[in-house]
Amino acid sequence: MNELVPLRKRLAAAKWRCEHATGPNCSYAGIAFDFPSPAIGARLLLAKLGPIPRGKYLDRIDPAGPYSLDNLRYATPLLQVLNRRTRSSVRWMKNNG
Numbered sequence: 001m002n003e004l005v006p007l008r009k010r011l012a013a014a015k016w017r018c019e020h021a022t023g024p025n026c027s028y029a030g031i032a033f034d035f036p037s038p039a040i041g042a043r044l045l046l047a048k049l050g051p052i053p054r055g056k057y058l059d060r061i062d063p064a065g066p067y068s069l070d071n072l073r074y075a076t077p078l079l080q081v082l083n084r085r086t087r088s089s090v091r092w093m094k095n096n097g
Helices: 004-019 023-028 038-049 077-082 087-096
Strands: 057-060 072-075
Touching: 004 023, 004 038, 004 057, 038 072, 057 077, 072 077
Parallel strands: none
Antiparallel strands: 057 072
């Protein structure tokens, strides 16, 4: 299934960022990857959302929430920018969360 490859790659990168949340990835500290593996996550997302449409990317609905089936969607780059956590909110979460 060729539709699985892009999803699996994106989920593998997300899992790595969550597991290595230091330095430039420090904003991923505390973000959970709730799939048993990127391959299983890709199969579940493909069943729920279908293939990734052209011009859209994997996006967390709640940017402070986990990588999970209920918190992922396909979004345009503009929607992703509008849905970002700010650096100040990340700092607040680290100090108060």
